[in-house]
Amino acid sequence: MPKVLISDKMDPQAAKIFRERGVEVDEITGKTPDELKAIIGEYDGLAIRSSTKVTKDILSAATNLKVVGRAGIGVDNVDIPAASAAGVVVMNTPFGNSITTAEHAIALMFALARDLPEADKSTQAGKWEKNRFMGVEVTSKTLGLIGAGNIGSIVADRALGLKMKVVAYDPFLTPERAQDMGVEKVELDQLLARADFITLHTPLTEQTRNILSAENLAKTKKGVRIVNCARGGLIDEAALKAGLDSGHIAGAALDVFVTEPAKESPLFGTPNFISTPHLGASTTEAQVNVAIQVAEQMADFLVSGGVTNALNMPSLSAEEAPKLKPYMALAEKLGSLVGQLAHDALTGLAIEVEGAAAELNQKPITGAVLAGLMRVYSDTVNMVNAPTLAKERGLDVREVRHDREGDYHTLVRVTVDTKAGPKSVAGTLFGNASPRLTEIFGIKVEADLDGAMLYIVNEDAPGFIGRLGTTLGEAGVNIGTFHLGRRTAGGEAVLLLSVDTRVDEALLAKVQGLPGVKQVKALGF
Numbered sequence: 001m002p003k004v005l006i007s008d009k010m011d012p013q014a015a016k017i018f019r020e021r022g023v024e025v026d027e028i029t030g031k032t033p034d035e036l037k038a039i040i041g042e043y044d045g046l047a048i049r050s051s052t053k054v055t056k057d058i059l060s061a062a063t064n065l066k067v068v069g070r071a072g073i074g075v076d077n078v079d080i081p082a083a084s085a086a087g088v089v090v091m092n093t094p095f096g097n098s099i100t101t102a103e104h105a106i107a108l109m110f111a112l113a114r115d116l117p118e119a120d121k122s123t124q125a126g127k128w129e130k131n132r133f134m135g136v137e138v139t140s141k142t143l144g145l146i147g148a149g150n151i152g153s154i155v156a157d158r159a160l161g162l163k164m165k166v167v168a169y170d171p172f173l174t175p176e177r178a179q180d181m182g183v184e185k186v187e188l189d190q191l192l193a194r195a196d197f198i199t200l201h202t203p204l205t206e207q208t209r210n211i212l213s214a215e216n217l218a219k220t221k222k223g224v225r226i227v228n229c230a231r232g233g234l235i236d237e238a239a240l241k242a243g244l245d246s247g248h249i250a251g252a253a254l255d256v257f258v259t260e261p262a263k264e265s266p267l268f269g270t271p272n273f274i275s276t277p278h279l280g281a282s283t284t285e286a287q288v289n290v291a292i293q294v295a296e297q298m299a300d301f302l303v304s305g306g307v308t309n310a311l312n313m314p315s316l317s318a319e320e321a322p323k324l325k326p327y328m329a330l331a332e333k334l335g336s337l338v339g340q341l342a343h344d345a346l347t348g349l350a351i352e353v354e355g356a357a358a359e360l361n362q363k364p365i366t367g368a369v370l371a372g373l374m375r376v377y378s379d380t381v382n383m384v385n386a387p388t389l390a391k392e393r394g395l396d397v398r399e400v401r402h403d404r405e406g407d408y409h410t411l412v413r414v415t416v417d418t419k420a421g422p423k424s425v426a427g428t429l430f431g432n433a434s435p436r437l438t439e440i441f442g443i444k445v446e447a448d449l450d451g452a453m454l455y456i457v458n459e460d461a462p463g464f465i466g467r468l469g470t471t472l473g474e475a476g477v478n479i480g481t482f483h484l485g486r487r488t489a490g491g492e493a494v495l496l497l498s499v500d501t502r503v504d505e506a507l508l509a510k511v512q513g514l515p516g517v518k519q520v521k522a523l524g525f
């Protein structure tokens with residue numbers, strides 16, 4: 001039974017779903033990094049919100065970990081390259097808290113427009129300062145959206161409902177999408193010059209860090225009000241403070257800070273500054289949504305291999321997973337075969353599918369070929385880290401899908417580019433379930449690739465098989481299965497034997513010394 005640790009406070013629905021789906025679950029929150037490191041080795045999955053930091057150091061101790069699930073959107077608390085290198089899938093729940101966060105941005109915009117927190121404080125202090133508080137309407141004002149993805153587009157929709165004009169800066173926003181959303185796509189400088197309110201909805205990246213820098217804040221309209229419910233670091237906090245102090249910025253509301261938890265900040269106490277402690281996603285509805293989604297996704301992955309909303313591997317639906325499973329086993333064996341036989345001086349490879357295989361999602365098949373192939377270089381390779389390793393080695397990976405059906409109803413072919421030219425192996429599924437090799441380097445051989453095997457290339461000549469059998473028998477090696485193929489009678493032949501014990505170097509040398517043997521190699525699957 002797979003075992004998951006929930007390490008941040010999460011709605012109880014998550015644990016309930018894990019258990020219902022046959023996943024054992026522990027809920028242990030508030031651990032220090034060292035405490036987490038001490039226990040993480042027990043778990044196949046780690047379900048987190050934003051408090052747990054999944055660092056390289058934690059991952060180094062996570063010897064059984066297969067998946068990290070983030071109940072939320074931002075994954076800046078997960079070292080994704082390190083997780084990928086460790087073969088750990090990282091998933092998030094990209095939509096579960098979008099409405100809630102968009103509503104928080106709108107709430108903060110209204111709070112700024114009418115100075116609600118200060119008016120509340122003054123009223124509850126018995127001051128009744130009716131003439132002190134003079135707000136602004138949002139109707140007819142211009143809202144500048146920085147980032148128009150899931151949350152930005154919901155904010156735009158709500159703002160249009162409030163009769164605001166919405167301009168958006170997002171380099172990835174197409175003109176068609178902008179039109180559908182009813183917003184005007186603009187450049188950043190135009191947005192800064194025109195917006196009465198600015199809300200931010202981008203991830204924190206090298207391009208977005210300090211997108212509201214001192215220089216850009218100076219380009220804003222006097223009296224602008226700014227809301228950030230996305231990520232700390234998008235605004236230069238010192239420059240924001242200066243803008244508020246000078247009166248150029250009429251108000252700012254931050255849900256997120258450069259350093260969190262933000263126990264102190266020069267912004268605290270600044271007039272017209274409002275803050276919330278990263279509450280964007282904190283509604284009952286959103287927390288139930290993300291807890292259910294993360295538990296379902298992680299359980300699907302751990303129980304049936306389905307991959308949804310993964311940030312470091314292609315998606316694979318729970319319906320597709322059972323159909324693809326035998327293909328992935330076949331692909332991994334073919335990758336492993338070419339890896340073991342032809343990994344020297346590999347520069348690239350093509351993965352072709354035809355027949356029934358061509359109707360399936362090809363990405364997981366490619367991932368499995370690469371995992372099999374790259375295992376020659378490292379034991380810890382799996383479908384998550386294999387593409388990165390292949391890229392690091394400069395391998396050019398091509399995917400080809402053929403509509404045609406050849407000799408087999410379904411076929412996967414892997415062709416590697418070597419110094420000696422392209423070399424290819426192919427395989428099919430028998431009974432739609434059992435992986436079977438059909439061809440090796442241009443020679444037709446049908447074989448199961450399983451356990452310890454011996455690959456021999458020899459000159460096709462009478463008496464060879466007898467001599468080989470005697471040599472192996474004298475060494476106490478029992479032959480399980482025997483598969484023979486040849487290019488032409490009397491030409492080059494290929495033998496694939498499954499053997500009950502792995503053949504050692506001394507015996508390999510003896511086989512290599514038999515007359516007519518061109519190549520011999522011990523294989524393992």
Ligand SMILES: NC(=O)c1ccc[n+]([C@@H]2O[C@H](COP(=O)([O-])OP(=O)(O)OC[C@H]3O[C@@H](n4cnc5c(N)ncnc54)[C@H](O)[C@@H]3O)[C@@H](O)[C@H]2O)c1
Pocket residue numbers: 073074075094097098101146147148149150151152169170171172173201202203204205207208229230231255256278279280281282
């Ligand atoms: N405060 C919270 O509790 C809370 C809750 C949920 C999400 N978030 C954060 O909100 C942010 C937005 O989430 P989302 O779900 O809308 O993400 P999303 O991926 O759907 O949208 C992000 C948008 O930013 C755009 N973008 C990327 N680089 C940009 C750049 N240089 N300039 C302008 N736009 C750029 C992208 O094209 C995309 O449209 C994320 O940072 C997320 O972590 C915060």
Ligand SMILES: O=C(O)CC[C@@H](O)C(=O)O
Pocket residue numbers: 049050071072073074075097278280281282
């Ligand atoms: O889990 C939370 O409370 C915050 C989530 C939010 O930052 C997100 O990116 O989804």
